[in-house]
Amino acid sequence: MKGNEALAEGAIRAGCRGFFGYPITPSSEIAEYMARELPKVGGVFLQGESEVASINMVYGAAATGKRVMTASSSPGISLKQEGLSYIAKAELPCLIVNISRGGPGLGAIQAGQSDYFQATKGGGHGDYHLIVLAPSSVQEMMDFTMESFELAEKYRIPVMVMADGTMGQMMEPIIMRETVEEIPVKPWALTGCKGREKNVIDTFHSSGEELEKYDQILARKHQVISDSEKRGEAYQTEDAEIVVVAFGLMARIVKKSVDLARKQGIKAGMFRPITLWPFPYEMLDEASHAAQQILSVELNQGQMVEDVKLAVNGRVPVSFYGRISVLPSPEEILQQIVAFVRKEKGSYANGI
Amino acid sequence: MLLTTIFSGGFGSGKSEIALNYVRFLKQSQSSVILADLDLVNPYFASRDQRDLLEREGIQVAAPFGSLRFSDVPALPVDIIKLLYGKVPMVIDLAGDEAGATVFGSLQEKVKQRGEYEMLLVVNPYRPFAENLPNMREMLNILEQSARTSFTGIVSNPNLIEDTTTDVILEGHALVKEYARSFQLPIRMVTVEQSFVTQVAGKIQEKIFPIRPLLRPDYLKK
Numbered sequence: 372m373k374g375n376e377a378l379a380e381g382a383i384r385a386g387c388r389g390f391f392g393y394p395i396t397p398s399s400e401i402a403e404y405m406a407r408e409l410p411k412v413g414g415v416f417l418q419g420e421s422e423v424a425s426i427n428m429v430y431g432a433a434a435t436g437k438r439v440m441t442a443s444s445s446p447g448i449s450l451k452q453e454g455l456s457y458i459a460k461a462e463l464p465c466l467i468v469n470i471s472r473g474g475p476g477l478g479a480i481q482a483g484q485s486d487y488f489q490a491t492k493g494g495g496h497g498d499y500h501l502i503v504l505a506p507s508s509v510q511e512m513m514d515f516t517m518e519s520f521e522l523a524e525k526y527r528i529p530v531m532v533m534a535d536g537t538m539g540q541m542m543e544p545i546i547m548r549e550t551v552e553e554i555p556v557k558p559w560a561l562t563g564c565k566g567r568e569k570n571v572i573d574t575f576h577s578s579g580e581e582l583e584k585y586d587q588i589l590a591r592k593h594q595v596i597s598d599s600e601k602r603g604e605a606y607q608t609e610d611a612e613i614v615v616v617a618f619g620l621m622a623r624i625v626k627k628s629v630d631l632a633r634k635q636g637i638k639a640g641m642f643r644p645i646t647l648w649p650f651p652y653e654m655l656d657e658a659s660h661a662a663q664q665i666l667s668v669e670l671n672q673g674q675m676v677e678d679v680k681l682a683v684n685g686r687v688p689v690s691f692y693g694r695i696s697v698l699p700s701p702e703e704i705l706q707q708i709v710a711f712v713r714k715e716k717g718s719y720a721n722g723i
Numbered sequence: 724m725l726l727t728t729i730f731s732g733g734f735g736s737g738k739s740e741i742a743l744n745y746v747r748f749l750k751q752s753q754s755s756v757i758l759a760d761l762d763l764v765n766p767y768f769a770s771r772d773q774r775d776l777l778e779r780e781g782i783q784v785a786a787p788f789g790s791l792r793f794s795d796v797p798a799l800p801v802d803i804i805k806l807l808y809g810k811v812p813m814v815i816d817l818a819g820d821e822a823g824a825t826v827f828g829s830l831q832e833k834v835k836q837r838g839e840y841e842m843l844l845v846v847n848p849y850r851p852f853a854e855n856l857p858n859m860r861e862m863l864n865i866l867e868q869s870a871r872t873s874f875t876g877i878v879s880n881p882n883l884i885e886d887t888t889t890d891v892i893l894e895g896h897a898l899v900k901e902y903a904r905s906f907q908l909p910i911r912m913v914t915v916e917q918s919f920v921t922q923v924a925g926k927i928q929e930k931i932f933p934i935r936p937l938l939r940p941d942y943l944k945k
Contacts, residue, residue: 372735372850372851373734373735376851380851396765396795397765397767400734404851407852480766480795536767537767540765540767540768541767541768541943542735542884543884543885543943544849544883544884544885544886623942623943624942627941627942698940698942700941700942701941701942
């Protein structure tokens with residue numbers, strides 16, 4: 372399957388019954404797949420007149436407690452930020468997919484990872500976070516999508532799956548996951564209040580004290596998520612003198628670079644954050660315990676590298692290598708690894 | 724003489740890889756050949772990515788180029804009409820599904836006027852919407868209506884990329900044969916990654932066309 376197809380099929384298998392979106396390359400296959408398949412299972416596919424309209428449709432539909440989602444690509448995700456802020460404040464579970472391309476502005480339609488800050492540091496206005504998952508295979512496009520709905524409902528929080536454009540377009544064989552049959556009932560949902568107290572979903576507070584109280588509840592929730600949901604993958608880091616950090620598809624490429632480096636006798640390793648928020652700081656710190664150098668490789672001008680620096684807190688030097696909308700080859704990253712190692716050995720030879 | 728070979732089919736059915744391999748095969752026996760990349764729907768993993776390789780081998784490439792290559796606008800190659808009036812054998816790589824076939828709808832008269840053609844339906848039965856006869860029939864109908872052209876044959880392309888085995892090929896091909904019988908279309912070739920050719924040779928009656936994948940990046944290989 373293509374990444375976008377696996378993601379869409381995963382959403383349906385997870386019980387998603389509402390898709391509201393507006394097409395944009397390279398995420399359009401998700402909308403196309405949903406348009407074709409959702410009505411067959413009694414779901415609603417609705418193309419809004421704009422991204423702003425469709426995110427507000429997600430807001431309304433999520434308030435009913437149904438599993439709903441939207442998907443877009445970078446500029447479209449920017450348009451959705453206001454709605455996302457409202458959904459986060461209203462504590463509504465839903466899935467937002469960003470099949471990201473190069474930016475800023477209209478940018479380019481090739482793969483990009485320049486939306487890292489937007490995804491992990493807010494995006495819209497106000498104090499909030501999304502849980503952000505970064506798949507690195509077509510299988511994970513399906514698996515993480517299915518998991519997203521569980522996480523979203525567990526914490527009543529919007530979850531984002533962020534994958535670059537190539538991830539959406541590339542094809543890999545996958546194992547289909549079982550369809551989720553039972554979706555939890557939500558006592559908070561707006562389902563008609565006949566015979567019960569009415570539920571209110573709102574994001575406005577007339578007093579500052581009240582807003583502060585509710586925002587503190589959000590902050591505590593973020594803390595719980597941060598304490599329990601961090602995920603990462605360490606590869607060959609046990610004895611690694613240089614650890615390369617990358618997420619999404621870049622992690623696949625870096626893994627190949629690490630293998631090539633190991634063949635040359637270089638002790639290289641890779642760390643991949645799977646949750647971009649919460650960022651797995653402690654796991655990266657642990658994975659780089661033997662490292663003399665960390666290299667963050669991203670398809671942007673240096674965004675995740677800030678979290679990488681926070682993770683090691685000055686203990687290890689951190690460098691950055693980035694490309695914009697051009698996927699580097701494993702050999703290109705290997706050159707960076709080799710250059711660092713030569714520099715290190717050179718320093719030792721000089722007695723430093 | 725066969726002048727135009729068109730590869731059409733669903734998204735990700737393998738059209739671009741097959742068109743690339745087929746045009747290189749044609750070049751071995753023809754002095755001039757053209758690859759027309761009419762995939763205006765999605766520029767990722769397109770046959771024009773191999774433009775340099777083809778041109779080095781003397782194959783003419785008609786494709787959106789320069790700044791239009793990744794412009795995300797449906798721009799036809801500027802020289803396509805001129806080339807269709809000529810008599811150089813041409814391989815056309817259409818984009819997936821009805822949007823891609825619609826592009827051909829606007830060119831079909833000129834293709835038919837220039838001479839003998841083959842309109843081939845590429846089928847990988849392991850792809851979504853190609854896994855059973857009703858879905859495949861729906862796709863065939865949509866593609867034929869959009870292209871305003873009936874298919875003349877089928878390319879059987881059963882594979883699961885790196886997870887392909889001999890059984891995967893043979894079982895998938897058996898399904899494609901069922902489709903072909905139902906559509907009353909001949910199977911013109913069975914495309915098989917070159918390392919499998921000897922393993923399936925005695926087990927498939929139709930012509931086997933070996934494929935060397937050119938578009939799959941190394942970092943995706945296991």
